[in-house]
Amino acid sequence: MISDNYIIQVSDLGKKYIIGHQKQAHYHTLRDSMAHWGRGIWQRLRRPLSPNQEKVDLEEFWALKDINFEMPQGERVGIIGPNGAGKSTLLKILSRITEPTTGRVHIRGRVSSLLEVGTGFHPELTGRENIFLNGAILGMTRAEIKRKFDEIVAFAEVEKFLDTPVKRYSSGMYVRLAFAVAAHLEPEILIVDEVLAVGDGQFQKKCLRKMEDVGQEGRTVLFVSHNMPMIASLCDRCILLNNGRICEYDTTKKVIDLYYSKDGIGNGEVDFTRRDRQPGDKSARLLKVRTLNSQGETTTEIRIDEPVTVEMEYELLADNLGVTPEFVFWNAEGVCVFDAQDTPVDPRGELKKEKGLYLARCHIPPDFLNDGTYYIGFLLSKAFKTNWHFNEKDILMLRIVDPLDNIITRGWYSGKIPGVVRPVLQWESVKMSYN
């Protein structure tokens, strides 16, 4: 049933890319094109009735297909899904950066899209100048920027550096300023892509609060993120995208649970080999990831006093690679708890690995993490380099539960114990004197 009470209505939306044209060749040269035309004409002349061969050679790829949904006004909707599911393409179409191939979108209101903070920032310009410039780029009028100027400056905490070129800013200040401008937009519809994944924890929280305010003011927000805790705390409902199609559009909790369960029905394993594409690049691919309990069974839930093992299977497609597998744990507040690397085995990534299948395993001791929900990311970094072969965030969810029967870490207290970790440490308590 199509209701009339929507602010965004998307019907039969699709976006097709031609792989080999737009994807592989970064840009053409005129010569390539001329040679291409030349070949085409030659073939036409030789065999006028045969199908156009050049066309057959190109592969079509639907980044989005049959997308249908409606958003009522004032709702905050999250879009989640694995990498390459089409999340960014959808946002780009909704913010009119790229055109759809099929379908129609009807939007009733002013849209501001934040696909990146600091778009159009110029390093040579001062903070003051960049506020005006970035505001204008994001669609604010001059009067609007002037009115909010002081608020933006206070939010970014850069008062002292207003007349310094932003190229002299620390990266933290830069991001704060960029986000401050964005946070003071007042559109009817706000489209946000993964921009909150920047800045220090303190500032992230501030941004989060600001975003919540935005939602409470009756504004409609469409939010793409890999950060499940953030999605969970910000969004009323969620769209789960996979392979360019909508799998589910329901309440956030249901959709997040579905997302983490769809590959192994809640058993703590994701098998990428069953998907069309595996995360990775030309030389390495991520195949499988899982969390195991002490019995070696895959699991999503573990007692606080139990050890847990995290595994990833990956494939190296080239010889002589120096790689470092890493597991990154995030908690429900969006704080990175730790980033474990296999440096004890191979401190500098000097072990050159041959092509083939590999398993990396990491044991997390019992009584280490506090109870709560954790999201695990999997990364294969290149030795000596700051980039990676794959970096998949929030692939697995792990719940650490405290059954309240272990008095070693909590005594007789039964409430929530604060802290990111809850280690069992060595204690010494001795009586020192009578008085």
Next chain:
Amino acid sequence: MHEIIIEPDKSVKHYWRELWQYRGLFYFLTWRDLLVRYKQTVFGIAWSVLRPVLTMLILTVVFGKIAHLPSGGTPYPILVFVAMLPWQFFSSTLTVGGTSIVTHSNMITKIYFPRLIIPTTSMVVSLVDFAISFVLLLVLMIVYGFWPNSKIFVLPLLLILAAMTSLGIGYWVTALNVKYRDFRYIIPFLVQFGLYISPVGFSSALVPDAWRLIYSLNPMVGVIDGFRWALLGNQIVLYIPGFILSIVLSMILFISGIWFFRKTERSFADII
């Protein structure tokens, strides 16, 4: 209420109205380009003075003093400087504008706005240089005691003609450069080459009459001749058929440029 419909291949009905709505962005981008222009340069704004003066000196020495080309009674530096006004306006619009979409690829892939704004901004920035050069010309004229007559009031129209020519070619080149980066090499060549085939360092009266109409196929010939006619008093006779040809060509370039740019701009974000 503000309503947006997004459909494939939709010819934007309200294109011009939307362009008007985004005038604030146009203003700020121009302002930014002007601000950034001379930051961290030692001579700062003096470059806007030095560049045309040095170019004028070189052209005067090469064409006037060494080659001894006739100037038709006008002091050679003035003959050259008048032609340099539209030429520099044209070349800087084309040089900066031609690669502008690629330079701003970051914005193109992250934010929606009518893309036409970007190459047009470079024209306005060039206009500021034009104004500075124009003041220099007036100084030069005072030095030589050379006064223009009332034809000077036609100058704004000629400036529009120059703008249309620059933007027309600029739009074509900008849009093509997104897909074919060859234009990155073609633009500097075009500008350098154009300086010699356009009558900047010499008078177009030197071109044999039989070739004059063909010579006017270069739309900048009409623009430059127009400038000389408007500023250099009665010594200059305007070659009317060539001038009309230039106007027609400029219009065709301008209109087709906008058409082509609009046709291709919707795929910019995908192929950039």
